[in-house]
Amino acid sequence: MKKKTLFVTGGGSGLGAELVRAAHRRGHHVLCTGRRAIADLPSDFPDLPYLSCDLASAGGAQVTADWVQSHLSGRRVDCALLNAAAGYFRPLSAETPEAISEVLTLNLDANIVLAHRLSGNLEGGTLALIGSVAHKGAAGMPVYSASKAALDGFGRALAQEWRGRVAVRVLHPGPIATGMSARAGRKVDLADRLFLSPRLMARIILDAALAPRGRDRQIIGYLRALRGQILPLGRQAA
Ligand SMILES: NC(=O)c1ccc[n+]([C@@H]2O[C@H](COP(=O)([O-])OP(=O)(O)OC[C@H]3O[C@@H](n4cnc5c(N)ncnc54)[C@H](OP(=O)(O)O)[C@@H]3O)[C@@H](O)[C@H]2O)c1
Secondary structure (H helix, E strand, O other): OOOOEEEEEOOOOHHHHHHHHHHHHOOOEEEEEEOOOHHHOOOOOOOOOEEEOOOOOOOHHHHHHHHHHHHHOOOOOOEEEEOOOOOOOOOHHHOOHHHHHHHHHHHHHHHHHHHHHHOOOOOOOEEEEEOOHHHHOOOOOHHHHHHHHHHHHHHHHHHHHOOOOOEEEEEEEOOEOOOHHHHOOOOOOHHHHHOEOHHHHHHHHHHHHHOOOOOOEEEEOHHHHHHHHOOOOOOOOO
């Protein structure tokens, strides 16, 4: 496969870090942003351009887009994987205006700003928006679900608007064992044993994002993951 230039948000940990590692192993050129400082990246993190920036802060997405464009110097980004997100597992009555704003800014607004700012650099490439099966409305996470439902709508609209110029794919993973759910405040239970491996999920998402053709919206749950584990003969997992 031809080496490509990829941009990943939330790439310093969780699914994003696995996306970065998988893309780097395949020899792609990866630009990566995350909230944590460079010093806090995992010790085995690949040596590649990394920007520490809070995407929920005012102007964070603009700063990030400027940084990406400064690295591209007019070249194309073949695939932008907008993956950074957060959410809280609690009823709406327990939310605060600050937390609601943070989740909507990070999960939705920042992605719209990045798509808007990078549209010229994405010509001929792919914008992959990492959604969630929660976009259908997950009990206990009303604000997070709303942000992912809105991201789904944004992606559907943009896929039509940009068809023939930029492929837009909204990829909705099922539960992943990154610890996000527990950090969001959900009590760990037996269901957590069924959460999918971040490494496997990253491989499937990367394949879905880089495939020359694919549906605009894709659910990546257990069945898809199972199919992903049964590799075609002779193909190596990356
Ligand atoms: N885990 C699941 O069960 C699950 C299921 C469906 C969909 N998803 C989606 O998959 C994607 C990755 O989730 P994950 O499981 O990897 O979650 P995660 O482990 O919590 O990672 C979230 C990533 O987003 C970054 N991030 C958080 N707040 C940020 C901010 N204010 N500014 C910039 N970056 C920020 C984090 O950076 P730092 O670590 O540097 O703070 C981290 O790299 C998300 O879009 C999530 O909604 C996850």
